Amino acid sequence: MSWREELLLLIKELTQLPGPSGYEHRVRDKVVELVKPYADRLWIDAWGNVIAVKKGKTSDRRLMLAAHMDEIGLFVSHIEDDGFLRAIPIGGVLERTLLYQRVIVVTRTGRMIRGVIGLKPPHVIKPEEAQKVPELRELFIDVGASSKEEVEKLGVRNGDIVVFDRDVSELSGNRITGKAFDDRVGVAALIKALEMMGQPEVDAYFVFTVQEEVGLKGARTSAYGITPDVALAVDVTIASDVPGVAKSEWFTRLGKGPAIKIVDGRNATGLIAHPKVVDFLVTLAEKHKIPYQLDVVPGGTTDASIIALNKDGVPAGTISIPSRYIHSPVEVLDLEDVYNASKLAAAFASEATEEWIKSLKGMVIK
Numbered sequence: 001m002s003w004r005e006e007l008l009l010l011i012k013e014l015t016q017l018p019g020p021s022g023y024e025h026r027v028r029d030k031v032v033e034l035v036k037p038y039a040d041r042l043w044i045d046a047w048g049n050v051i052a053v054k055k056g057k058t059s060d061r062r063l064m065l066a067a068h069m070d071e072i073g074l075f076v077s078h079i080e081d082d083g084f085l086r087a088i089p090i091g092g093v094l095e096r097t098l099l100y101q102r103v104i105v106v107t108r109t110g111r112m113i114r115g116v117i118g119l120k121p122p123h124v125i126k127p128e129e130a131q132k133v134p135e136l137r138e139l140f141i142d143v144g145a146s147s148k149e150e151v152e153k154l155g156v157r158n159g160d161i162v163v164f165d166r167d168v169s170e171l172s173g174n175r176i177t178g179k180a181f182d183d184r185v186g187v188a189a190l191i192k193a194l195e196m197m198g199q200p201e202v203d204a205y206f207v208f209t210v211q212e213e214v215g216l217k218g219a220r221t222s223a224y225g226i227t228p229d230v231a232l233a234v235d236v237t238i239a240s241d242v243p244g245v246a247k248s249e250w251f252t253r254l255g256k257g258p259a260i261k262i263v264d265g266r267n268a269t270g271l272i273a274h275p276k277v278v279d280f281l282v283t284l285a286e287k288h289k290i291p292y293q294l295d296v297v298p299g300g301t302t303d304a305s306i307i308a309l310n311k312d313g314v315p316a317g318t319i320s321i322p323s324r325y326i327h328s329p330v331e332v333l334d335l336e337d338v339y340n341a342s343k344l345a346a347a348f349a350s351e352a353t354e355e356w357i358k359s360l361k362g363m364v365i366k
């Protein structure tokens with residue numbers, strides 16, 4: 001199989017698994033199965049993060065590479081007498097992406113119930129109201145049932161999770177569209193990096209984190225446990241190369257290579273990537289002839305920003321995969337960017353030496 005076929009298959013496999021924050025277990029099982037042959041040590045911590053270690057030539061320093069397994073979604077919060085479900089968000093759900101979508105409700109026993117997100121008909125609302133994006137509290141999930149009893153017979157109860165019902169489709173060239181690319185494509189890139197790399201210089205901890213979408217939580221606890229000396233997150237970033245956006249605001253573009261993060265978050269409140277980590281990634285990309293772009297984005301952040309704050313501080317950076325329409329059921333990206341992100345992550349994990357990592361540390365003055 002070509003790299004493209006293999007990667008597409010992996011992304012299809014990973015994105016079809018429902019796994020909103022806190023309920024990543026289906027993704028976790030798949031990740032464990034896939035990384036087991038390549039890891040020297042492998043465990044799942046109390047929070048559900050998967051940690052796969054590739055032993056280095058020396059074990060004096062630790063690298064951490066993180067990609068999150070969770071996706072955004074909904075929790076069923078109420079079942080109406082007439083069988084409609086109400087829901088609350090898991091993570092940054094954009095209300096404008098929800099209306100008229102097909103969804104899957106996953107019951108506690110694992111039964112998958114199909115539904116659609118509805119709203120009262122436009123004919124019974126005022127014209128001004130029809131212009132507005134409906135709030136989640138106005139929307140409901142229609143699973144085709146006519147009563148609360150019928151819904152309960154399907155096994156649905158409050159607290160069940162809901163995700164978009166969406167396959168991966170191929171678009172023109174290397175472009176694909178689907179749901180949960182944020183961040184199953186980061187997970188796919190790290191799995192591929194593990195497959196392609198040899199023995200690293202220092203111990204490399206590949207961490208598949210939980211609950212990123214609700215506050216970077218799995219990255220926080222796993223970094224505390226690992227105490228990395230340097231860290232990298234692999235996540236999506238905003239590709240805004242679409243009509244209506246000024247070119248000065250095209251933060252990244254599809255097909256121009258993975259993006260090496262300089263800064264993210266509103267007013268740089270997310271991550272200011274460590275300049276030496278940025279320089280190292282740029283050097284590696286140039287050495288291995290991997291196309292790259294620089295990521296300077298005024299919003300969003302990744303696991304790297306919380307890992308950077310672990311204990312007395314960790315030099316951190318991010319390899320970003322440009323993606324359009326993030327947090328929607330029709331995210332779009334370029335497969336070649338994902339493949340090149342895995343090559344860059346593999347180069348980082350194998351070539352970071354003990355000396356280079358030591359050079360990132362502070363110094364004793366007296």
Ligand SMILES: CC(C)C[C@H](N)C(=O)Nc1ccc([N+](=O)[O-])cc1
Binds near residue numbers: 182238300
């Ligand atoms: C475009 C972003 C970098 C994508 C990222 N996966 C994301 O959604 N990050 C994010 C960061 C922080 C929170 N939070 O604090 O709730 C949610 C999502």
